[in-house]
Amino acid sequence: MAADTMIDPVQLIRPRRKIEGISAVLLPYTDVGEIDWHAFDSLLTRTLEAGLTPAVNMDTGYVNLLDAQTRRQVLKRTRAVLGEGPFVAGAFVADHPGDSFAFDRYAEEIEAIASAGGTPVIFQSYGLAHQTDEAIIGNYQQIAGACEQ
Numbered sequence: 559m560a561a562d563t564m565i566d567p568v569q570l571i572r573p574r575r576k577i578e579g580i581s582a583v584l585l586p587y588t589d590v591g592e593i594d595w596h597a598f599d600s601l602l603t604r605t606l607e608a609g610l611t612p613a614v615n616m617d618t619g620y621v622n623l624l625d626a627q628t629r630r631q632v633l634k635r636t637r638a639v640l641g642e643g644p645f646v647a648g649a650f651v652a653d654h655p656g657d658s659f660a661f662d663r664y665a666e667e668i669e670a671i672a673s674a675g676g677t678p679v680i681f682q683s684y685g686l687a688h689q690t691d692e693a694i695i696g697n698y699q700q701i702a703g704a705c706e707q
Contacts, residue, residue: 633674
């Protein structure tokens with residue numbers, strides 16, 4: 559950002575605004591390797607009661623290790639526990655170095671999150687991050703457009 563376009567941070571201060579926070583929620587497992595849904599429900603409830611917006615399917619929820627079915631279960635369970643309460647969820651697309659940007663796969667993740675009433679948080683993938691700056695911005699704009707639909 560050029561010096562003549564710098565934003566004065568003091569101008570961004572909004573006195574007496576309500577502070578909002580988001581906290582990633584752990585996806586706990588039992589000793590036998592199954593998801594501990596009861597403990598997950600408790601963590602969601604406690605996070606919301608603390609005045610924070612729960613974030614699911616994030617790195618603390620092992621999103622990169624979960625299959626699509628389990629990610630969908632987490633979304634469904636989150637909506638059931640929180641009722642109309644807000645939440646955010648990670649939109650993760652697994653790929654490998656050298657892969658192309660997979661918009662369709664991101665769109666599927668975004669749609670699943672939006673259908674459950676959550677707000678998507680985009681995880682970078684190799685295909686998204688290893689492009690020119692202009693291409694990355696264009697792809698984020700394409701993703702943002704999908705989020706608005």
